[in-house]
Amino acid sequence: MMGMADPWITAVYLLCIAATVLCIGWGIVHWNREE
Amino acid sequence: MPLMTLTVILYIAAVAFLGYRGFKHTRSATDYMLGGRKIHPYVMAMSYGATFISTSAIVGFGGAAGVFGLGLLWLTFLNIFVGIFIAFVFFGGRTRRLGLRLDAHTFPELLGRRFQSRFIQGAVSALVFVFMPLYASAVLIGAGKYLAQQLGVPYEVALFTFSVIIALYVIMGGLKGVMYTDALQGTLMLLGMVILLVMTYVRMGGIITAHEALTQLADQVPARLAAGGHQGWTSMPAFGSPLWWTLVSTIVMGVGIGVLAQPQLAVRYMTVKHQKELDRAVPIGGFFILMMTGVAFVVGALCNVYFFQEEGQVALVAAGGDVERIIPMYLQGAMPAWFSVLFMLTLLSAAMSTLSSQFHTMGTSLGRDFYEEALGRKGHSEGGILATRAGVLIGIMIAVYLGYELERLFGRTGLAIVARGTALFFGLCAASFLPMYIGGLWTRRITRAGAITGMLVGAVASLLWMLFVKHEEATAFLLCERLFGVRTLGIKMVDGVEVFRSTGKIIWAYVDPMLIALPLSALTTWLVSLCTPRLSEDHVNRCLGTASPAKNQTTRNQGESS
Numbered sequence: 001m002m003g004m005a006d007p008w009i010t011a012v013y014l015l016c017i018a019a020t021v022l023c024i025g026w027g028i029v030h031w032n033r034e035e
Numbered sequence: 036m037p038l039m040t041l042t043v044i045l046y047i048a049a050v051a052f053l054g055y056r057g058f059k060h061t062r063s064a065t066d067y068m069l070g071g072r073k074i075h076p077y078v079m080a081m082s083y084g085a086t087f088i089s090t091s092a093i094v095g096f097g098g099a100a101g102v103f104g105l106g107l108l109w110l111t112f113l114n115i116f117v118g119i120f121i122a123f124v125f126f127g128g129r130t131r132r133l134g135l136r137l138d139a140h141t142f143p144e145l146l147g148r149r150f151q152s153r154f155i156q157g158a159v160s161a162l163v164f165v166f167m168p169l170y171a172s173a174v175l176i177g178a179g180k181y182l183a184q185q186l187g188v189p190y191e192v193a194l195f196t197f198s199v200i201i202a203l204y205v206i207m208g209g210l211k212g213v214m215y216t217d218a219l220q221g222t223l224m225l226l227g228m229v230i231l232l233v234m235t236y237v238r239m240g241g242i243i244t245a246h247e248a249l250t251q252l253a254d255q256v257p258a259r260l261a262a263g264g265h266q267g268w269t270s271m272p273a274f275g276s277p278l279w280w281t282l283v284s285t286i287v288m289g290v291g292i293g294v295l296a297q298p299q300l301a302v303r304y305m306t307v308k309h310q311k312e313l314d315r316a317v318p319i320g321g322f323f324i325l326m327m328t329g330v331a332f333v334v335g336a337l338c339n340v341y342f343f344q345e346e347g348q349v350a351l352v353a354a355g356g357d358v359e360r361i362i363p364m365y366l367q368g369a370m371p372a373w374f375s376v377l378f379m380l381t382l383l384s385a386a387m388s389t390l391s392s393q394f395h396t397m398g399t400s401l402g403r404d405f406y407e408e409a410l411g412r413k414g415h416s417e418g419g420i421l422a423t424r425a426g427v428l429i430g431i432m433i434a435v436y437l438g439y440e441l442e443r444l445f446g447r448t449g450l451a452i453v454a455r456g457t458a459l460f461f462g463l464c465a466a467s468f469l470p471m472y473i474g475g476l477w478t479r480r481i482t483r484a485g486a487i488t489g490m491l492v493g494a495v496a497s498l499l500w501m502l503f504v505k506h507e508e509a510t511a512f513l514l515c516e517r518l519f520g521v522r523t524l525g526i527k528m529v530d531g532v533e534v535f536r537s538t539g540k541i542i543w544a545y546v547d548p549m550l551i552a553l554p555l556s557a558l559t560t561w562l563v564s565l566c567t568p569r570l571s572e573d574h575v576n577r578c579l580g581t582a583s584p585a586k587n588q589t590t591r592n593q594g595e596s597s
Contacts, residue, residue: 003246004105005253006270012108016329019115023321026124030314 039185042376046223046383047200050216054204057212067209067420068140068399074214074306080316081221082214083303084323085388087118087294088224089174090181093331093385098358099286100335101350102260104268105249106282107332113291114328119320122295127304127313129476134305136577142298142396143404145305146468149475149578150483151570153408155490160404162467162494163298164397168430170460171393172437177359178386179438185379191439198435201387205394206427209420210306213391220384225326227381230374231366232330235337238369248340255339255349268336275540284547285458293461293549296468299396331362338365394434398427458508462501466493466552470560479575481560484567489560496552506544 004010061067074082100107130145139145143163147156179194186193204212239245246269253267264276272278294300307313335350338361342353345368354360366378402423470489474481501508502515509515509523516522525544526533535542569575 003243003250004269005250005267008271009105009108009269012112013105015112016108016115016325019112019120020321020325023115023120024318026120027315027318030311030317032311 039376039379042380043186043383046380049219050200050204050387053215053219054208054212057204057208057210057215060211061209061420064140064403064420064423066211067423068403069134069302070210070214070306072135072306073308074211074312076307076312076315077319078214078218079303079307079312080319081323082217082388082392083300083316084320084327085217085221085224085384086299086303086392087114087297087324087389088327088385089389090177090382090386091174092328093228093382094177094181094359094362096286096328097331097335098350098354098361100332101338101354101361102358103272103278103282103286104265104270105332105336106271107286107335108329109283109287110291111325111328111332113287114294114324115321117291118294119317119324122300123304123313123317123320126295126301126476128310130301130304131307131310131313132580133476133578136580139305141399141403142301142468143400144408145301146471146475146486147404147408150471150481150486151574152483152487153411155471155483155486156404156408157410158487158490159298159468160400162463163400164405164430166460166463167393167397167400168433168437171390171397171430171434172441174386174389174393175434175438176441178383178390181379181382181386194435194438197387198431198438201391201394202428202431205391205398205431206424209423210302210395213395214306216391217388220388221323223377223384224381224388225323227378228326228330231334231370231378232326234370234374235334239337239340245337245340249337252339252343252349255343257349257351260351268339275542277535277542277545280542280545284545284550289458289462289465289547289549292469292553293465296464296472297461298400298464298468299392301472302396334365335362338362341365341369390434394427394431397430397434398423398425400426401429402426458501462547462549462552463494463497465549466497466556467491468493469553470557474560474564475578479579480564480569482564482567482569485560485562485564488563489556492559493552493556496555497548500548500551504543505546505548508548509544 002010002013004013060071063071065071096107096110133139133149134145137145137148139148141160143156143159146159147153175194175198178197179190182188182193182197183190204216208215236242236245239248250267250269253270256265256267260278264273264278266273272282304313307316338350342348342350342365346353350361350365351358354364366375370378402421402425406422406426467490470493471481471486474486502512503509503519504523504525506523506525509525515524521528522533523544525536525542527536528534535544537543
């Protein structure tokens with residue numbers, strides 16, 4: 001999948017993107033969070 | 036070359052301007068050490084990321100991906116998820132609030148005041164000041180050699196000029212000067228890496244096509260790597276093989292977890308005014324790290340496709356066995372001339388942003404934590420800044436001296452030793468500081484004795500494992516060979532042949548010191564905390580903000596008497 005031989009490599013490639021999306025989502029949701 | 040020189044002059048002028056702005060806005064110790072606790076989230080996130088990512092992270096680890104393959108992306112995942120998300124969301128807010136409540140200006144001061152212990156503050160600052168110069172000299176040597184090569188000047192001249200420029204804006208501008216310049220440098224790094232990723236995928240016919248071309252090279256793996264467990268650049272190494280242990284325990288876990296307890300990074304949480312600034316820094320930091328390590332590792336692995344198509348050899352063979360030449364050779368051969376100028380700025384920025392923070396942290400450790408607090412010489416410096424500035428100057432002089440001497444005395448071997456010094460610093464910080472840092476932020480039960488014994492056990496176990504068991508480090512430092520006659524205690528001799536000691540799939544000589552020392556340190560901290568007296572209830576309430584304050588005067592008196 002995605003041209004990789006090992007599904008673990010496909011998984012980590014997608015996990016890196018997912019972790020970045022999580023960071024962006026967190027920033028948007030908590031943009032004006034109060035202390 | 037004139038374009039290169041003009042670009043460098045413009046870049047230095049911009050850095051000097053931002054350093055001057057930092058100097059103009061620095062009036063107090065809080066300004067000098069914490070940027071006045073009012074840093075913009077973009078500046079904070081870029082400074083955190085640019086400090087974390089040095090030239091060696093791009094060139095060295097990118098080259099390592101040319102050898103190991105895309106398995107290194109596990110480190111990118113940990114860098115984003117642990118180094119940014121967990122760090123900012125869970126550690127950041129608590130560290131900022133604890134720093135405010137205790138009026139702490141540095142990481143050693145934060146831990147020292149949390150446990151009401153001058154010994155902890157002095158010991159943490161001493162560990163930082165003794166081992167960080169090795170880490171700094173590694174970055175300095177890499178940058179000096181690269182600059183000397185690009186600008187055609189002697190290594191000694193490049194190293195001296197480079198150090199003086201950084202010294203000026205760190206000593207004068209303090210953390211504001213460091214973070215303002217970090218933001219510029221981080222932005223340049225981001226620009227360079229985004230363009231590198233796009234141009235590489237376009238050149239290789241798209242994302243899937245590039246990956247498929249890399250997958251098809253699996254039968255080209257050099258025999259020595261295949262014997263170590265290499266199964267191709269789009270596969271993980273064979274489970275339990277020496278390459279698997281090196282990749283998973285040292286590169287992925289060692290650096291991925293070690294980032295949480297880096298003093299120069301932890302102090303960044305205390306530079307912003309509100310929780311929401313930390314929240315706003317999360318997406319910026321996450322994207323930045325993806326574009327730094329993610330791009331370096333993907334491009335590093337794809338270099339194999341380029342070199343095989345152009346020269347019929349994989350990257351490591353084409354680079355003559357020198358891992359650090361893979362990325363520069365790829366850029367020189369595959370990228371247009373204008374990009375090499377931009378990428379030179381990217382690498383220059385990566386080195387300067389990491390070094391400036393290292394110098395600042397060394398200075399605050401020596402001036403603020405050791406001289407003023409641990410030795411009790413508070414009040415001897417004007418505004419609390421003079422001792423720190425002197426500390427920065429001494430730290431820079433030591434790092435520059437190491438940069439000259441290690442390169443002169445050992446050449447390539449010296450580089451191996453300082454690279455090992457970098458690994459040593461990350462592992463040592465995690466094993467020594469992480470248990471008491473986590474305990475200090477989250478638990479009421481951790482005691483001063485628990486924190487101290489955990490720190491000492493972590494430091495000693497980490498150093499012993501590195502000097503006597505871990506394969507590359509024990510071999511480089513030579514101490515094990517002189518004392519026991521073998522390169523590492525992880526090797527036994529069978530019929531005159533070296534055989535690695537193993538238990539099941541665990542090859543002990545390839546296990547990172549942090550995987551041994553961190554659990555030992557955490558266990559010690561917990562066990563000793565169970566059977567030693569707690570810190571006063573009032574002090575813990577004040578630290579964690581979990582109950583209404585009462586009788587604080589008593590707490591203060593208790594703290595001072597201890």
